[in-house]
Amino acid sequence: MAMRDFHPQTRDSDRRDKRGDAVRIVGGALAMRRAHGQPTGASGVHVYDPIFRDDHIALLRAFCAPDATRPLVVEVGFQRARFARAYCSQHPETRYLGFEIRRKFVEESDAWMQRAGCDNYRLALVDAREAMPELIEAASVDRMFTFFPDPWWKSKQRKRRLLDRSFVALAARLLKPGGTLLVKTDVAGYADWAQAELEAVSGLRVERLDDPRAGLPPTQRERRCIEAGLPTWAVLATRVEGAAIAISDEPNRYDLAHGYDTKAIADDDGGDDAASDDAAQHDTSNRDRGDDI
Numbered sequence: 297m298a299m300r301d302f303h304p305q306t307r308d309s310d311r312r313d314k315r316g317d318a319v320r321i322v323g324g325a326l327a328m329r330r331a332h333g334q335p336t337g338a339s340g341v342h343v344y345d346p347i348f349r350d351d352h353i354a355l356l357r358a359f360c361a362p363d364a365t366r367p368l369v370v371e372v373g374f375q376r377a378r379f380a381r382a383y384c385s386q387h388p389e390t391r392y393l394g395f396e397i398r399r400k401f402v403e404e405s406d407a408w409m410q411r412a413g414c415d416n417y418r419l420a421l422v423d424a425r426e427a428m429p430e431l432i433e434a435a436s437v438d439r440m441f442t443f444f445p446d447p448w449w450k451s452k453q454r455k456r457r458l459l460d461r462s463f464v465a466l467a468a469r470l471l472k473p474g475g476t477l478l479v480k481t482d483v484a485g486y487a488d489w490a491q492a493e494l495e496a497v498s499g500l501r502v503e504r505l506d507d508p509r510a511g512l513p514p515t516q517r518e519r520r521c522i523e524a525g526l527p528t529w530a531v532l533a534t535r536v537e538g539a540a541i542a543i544s545d546e547p548n549r550y551d552l553a554h555g556y557d558t559k560a561i562a563d564d565d566g567g568d569d570a571a572s573d574d575a576a577q578h579d580t581s582n583r584d585r586g587d588d589i
């Protein structure tokens with residue numbers, strides 16, 4: 297196995313929703329964003345902008361600092377925080393840190409978390425791949441979740457998939473020995489893809505779960521799948537104590553662009569243009585469209 301550098305591939309663009317308001321998508325190298333971007337101005341009780349606010353970086357680092365008495369749980373792409381609200385309520389002893397790149401979702405989720413009476417959470421408006429190394433110490437995360445990530449069907453879109461080897465290697469480094477990364481999806485091909493990416497990083501023990509709900513509160517999308525009677529899949533990776541992390545250069549043999557006949561449902565996350573693009577990501581009837589965001 298050969299080690300490979302971590303070169304996250306992200307985009308940085310502004311879009312407009314149906315009302316014409318800017319929908320800021322935060323991404324790209326943090327240093328570039330700091331040098332050339334503008335603060336998002338996002339606000340909320342526990343909303344953080346780690347790109348532009350040094351004080352927020354310090355506060356989030358302190359929140360994530362190793363603490364044997366309070367498990368650290370990280371979710372990437374919490375969207376409307378349906379899972380987070382339930383999980384944080386059920387586990388007040390945990391520290392929950394959520395990452396999301398859409399300002400609208402971050403601010404709305406903060407309001408909902410407050411309404412649910414939660415206080416053990418922090419929401420970061422930033423690309424998790426870029427921010428996690430700056431905010432979280434190695435071997436300090438108990439549980440990491442990424443639920444129903446956009447599949448990015450086409451081969452040419454592959455670099456946008458969250459679950460690539462760089463992300464998996466980063467997650468492996470941040471997990472405590474015995475810590476877990478749980479991936480849920482309603483796209484059969486994505487489960488195969490994700491499992492192969494996870495298995496390509498040594499230092500992780502990988503298994504497909506018999507119960508795709510994994511005994512956890514459902515996310516927004518999961519709930520809709522359950523209501524529609526559609527299958528979901530869950531892959532669990534556990535950081536093996538004492539094992540070195542190395543990344544294989546072997547290509548992933550699963551290709552979402554071909555050979556998968558899933559019946560994914562369209563997303564329903566608010567109806568703005570960006571969300572519609574997310575929906576197109578999941579709707580297999582749109583698989584052959586060339587839409588890019």
Ligand SMILES: C[S@@+](CC[C@H](N)C(=O)[O-])C[C@H]1O[C@@H](n2cnc3c(N)ncnc32)[C@H](O)[C@@H]1O
Nearest residue numbers: 373375395396397423424443444446515516517
């Ligand atoms: C398809 S939605 C999944 C929503 C939710 N997890 C669920 O199960 O209902 C994917 C979400 O991940 C967010 N996202 C994608 N890439 C991200 C990244 N690199 N860092 C943080 N959030 C990300 C998107 O903005 C979107 O809200």
